[in-house]
Amino acid sequence: MKLKAYGGKILIINLDKKKTTTKKLDALFARKWLGGRGFNIKFLYEYVPKGTNALSPENIIIISNGPLDGTRAPSSGRFTISAKSPLTGGVGYANSGGHFGAEMKYAGYDSILIFGRSNEPIYLFIDDDRVEFRSAKHIWGKDTRDTDHIIKEEIGDEDIQILYIGPAGEHVVRYAAVMTSLYRAAARTGMGAVMGSKNLKAIAIRGTGYVEVAMPEKFEEYIDEIIPRIYEDPAFPLLSGTGTPFLLDLAYKGGGLSTKNHQFGIIENFDRISSDVFASKYKIRDKACFACPIRCGKVSRVSNGKFGGTKTGGPEYESIVCLGTKCGITDYPTIIYANDLCNRLGLDTISTGDTIAFAMECYEKGILTKDDTDGVELTWGNGDALIEMIRKIAYRDGFGDVLADGVRIASKRIGRGAEKYALHVKGMEVPSYDVRTAKGFGLGWATATRGADHLAALPNFELLGYPPEKGLEWFGNEKTVDPYAWEGKPYLVYWHENFAAVVDSAEMCKYTCFSAYAVKPQDLAIFISYAVGWDMDEKEIMLIGERIFNLERIFNLREGIGRKHDALPKRFTDEPLPSGPGKGQIVEIDKMLPEYYRIRCWDWETGIPKYDKINELGLEKEFKKSGLKGR
Ligand code: SF4
Known part of the structure; x- marks a missing residue:
């Protein structure tokens, strides 16, 4: 029986042979990896062998939505695109909003896996069950705006959802983005370069199905309970009014x-x-x-x-x-x-x-x-x-x-x-905020699996001006509310990284979950339970996030990215800020990292997760396949 809330199918596309197949989504797989970023790392780990050149046909592209995509759950229409990164040589993924994730669900797909390389520029048109390989010779070289316009005109549907690359992806710039809805970017780690290396200009999708949730009344009631919380969030008027500026x-x-x-x-x-x-x-x-x-x-x-x-x-x-x-x-x-x-x-x-x-x-x-x-x-x-x-x-x-x-x-x-x-x-x-004035973010950059990444942890808690008591209550340390302090930040980052991984897999927007925590892990557990019909709790949710983060870690370790790469540029650790309110600040990474490794249960010398953690997360099979030597 098809799982509620999921599309139910994985679409597998071979660009060499221009052939497609589908397979059914397995319920146990879904519960273990949830969707989005979780599905993607599992597929990436299984299908991309160690040492693969990220720009070769052997790399694969994976696009997944999550169990909440296509429903009325707030800000849940996102998707994640993953591949081995040509920028870092490790795990690559980028998450974006827009409408593509929901449309993909309406077409019946939870994941799209793209193998091989086309011998000439093409774009894909996925129309529910039908997949067309269309020539993109006439749009190769066009910018993303023209590409959007031409494809919509060719298909004769203004509402179609499309992912596309611009000239940067075609020229395999290692940080080329994949764009959608004109202005939305799946920007980081060079996923556009991987599409370009496959001669894949765009993926257009149209779905005419719908999403059936397991407990519709409870699900809708919970949405109505959460939305006022989002409106009451102090960040809401700022994000809604001015936006991220x-x-x-x-x-x-x-x-x-x-x-x-x-x-x-x-x-x-x-x-x-x-x-x-x-x-x-x-x-x-x-x-x-x-x-x-x-x-x-x-x-x-x-x-x-x-x-x-x-x-x-x-x-x-x-x-x-x-x-x-x-x-x-x-x-x-x-x-x-x-x-x-x-x-x-x-x-x-x-x-x-x-x-x-x-x-x-x-x-x-x-x-x-x-x-x-x-x-x-x-x-x-x-x-x-x-x-x-x-x-x-x-x-x-x-x-x-x-x-x-x-x-x-x-x-x-x-x-x-x-x-x-x-x-x-x-x-x-590195991203924007100078982490010498936000030490949790600094640690998060160092430990993120895809490189300097503010979104992997997004420990906004330290920036929101909360009173020290709240730091003590939520994360066991009053200093977690002080952006200049390093104390308490290892646990803060650990918690946020795990939660972020699961939010990226449910495909809910981080602004809903992290700006002032309107949606917490227990809320996500309830949403998913009502949607799919599972009985999930906060503990299971956070364990899924930790599992995903650790498999990304194992992928990187297999590629030789480990302990010594969990580091910041010396500018942030050895050069104090010369002026302004943060004058004299550096990131005390040497003080935070050992504690972080201890909490993560990673070996301090090698950076490899210890067997106890591997077993707790149910990653024995994956770890064995890695060839890594644990303790
Ligand atoms: S908060 Fe912004 S980025 Fe997030 S889903 Fe809404 S519009 Fe998109």
């Missing part, structure tokens, strides 16, 4: 507004870039993902001047910092245009901005000159240089080819001491 003010006040490749935590002329400026001058409307009451997505427009007429989704807080302040830029029209360019070309705005900021610091230090950069003056605050370099990266043109591989590889190619300014963890560029 409200975080600019928080970062600036805390001294963590990353500036000039993280040399500083505050910027001059902040009044030009505060969230008020964005909201009053550039934001024109909201844009929500499927079933989302928060509506954090914003559409912005530049009315006049050099970039007049630019209208785009975002920019999000992360994009404003990485394309803006990290490059010394505080001019909104430039940032909005650069953000739009990244969306159209299909680039991760975090890695793109970081890579250019890295090059700007190399330029400042005399490591790079105009002779190296095709004549582009990579000076701080130079918006024209930013835009020129974004184009060069997407097309791997000249010096852009060096930067298209990310800061880790680029710094090695440049040499002359450039590695000192390449800020990454496990090969992935």
Whole structure:
């Protein structure tokens, strides 16, 4: 019998043979891995052999939704796309909103697995049970906006949901994004490059089915109970009103507004870039993902001047910092245009901005000159240089080819001491908030399985201004509410990483679960129980998250990414912030990491999960297959 709330089928696509098959979703498998990110790591681990080149046909792409996708559960229409990452060489995944995840469920699929490589550019059209392999020769080279338009016109359906890559993915830029709904990005770890390496331009999907939940009345009642909690969340008016740019003010006040490749935590002329400026001058409307009451997505427009007429989704807080302040830029029209360019070309705005900021610091230090950069003056605050370099990266043109591989590889190619300014963890560029002023986030960057990742843990608890008693009550330590403190953060991060993994597998938005914890693990357990008909509790939910996180860890360990890679760039551990409210702060990673390993039950010398933990999580078979030696 088909499991309630799930689509019930796994679609397997072979690009070499242009053949498809389906298999039934197994109920035990679903309960063990839940969906989304959980399904993906299990498939990735099973089907991608150790040492596989991430850009070879042997890598696979997996797209999964979750048990809540397609229902009215708040902000639950997301999906995760995974593959081995060409940026880190380890586990790669990116999660996005929009409407694709729900549409996939309506077509009857929980996961889509894509094997092999097409011998010419194609796109897939999945129309319920029917799958067409269509030529994409005429759209190869087009940006994501044109691609969206052309495919919708060809299929004759404006409501069809599509994932696509831009020129950056076609040129296998190692941090190319997969875009959907025009402005939504599955941005991190280079999933767009993997699609490009397979000559796969887009995946269009149409589903005409529906989702049947096990206990519809209870399920609907619970939604009605949760939605007011979301509205009462103190972050709700900020996310709903200004959107994620409200975080600019928080970062600036805390001294963590990353500036000039993280040399500083505050910027001059902040009044030009505060969230008020964005909201009053550039934001024109909201844009929500499927079933989302928060509506954090914003559409912005530049009315006049050099970039007049630019209208785009975002920019999000992360994009404003990485394309803006990290490059010394505080001019909104430039940032909005650069953000739009990244969306159209299909680039991760975090890695793109970081890579250019890295090059700007190399330029400042005399490591790079105009002779190296095709004549582009990579000076701080130079918006024209930013835009020129974004184009060069997407097309791997000249010096852009060096930067298209990310800061880790680029710094090695440049040499002359450039590695000192390449800020990454496990090969992935660092996000926005300066973690010297948010120590839990710092630890989370170091331990995240996909590299420097603010979303793997998202320990917002330390930033929300809660009283110390709440820290004691929730996480056993009063200091967990203090962003400058390191004490108590190992457990805080452990808890958040496990919860985040399961939220990514249920495919609910993290803003619902993490901004002020409107949906807690016990709520997720109830939602899933009413949807599927299981009897889940908080303990089982958190165990699933821990299992997923540990299998990602084992995948990385198998690829040689382990203990020594759980580290931060020296800028965050050895260079105190020079000014602002965070003056003098560093991340005390050496104090946090041993405690974190102890809580995780990982061997301190090797970073390998101990047998007790492997057994507790039911990962014996997977661990045996890894060839790792445990204790
Ligand atoms: S909160 Fe924002 S990102 Fe999350 S689902 Fe809603 S609109 Fe999308």
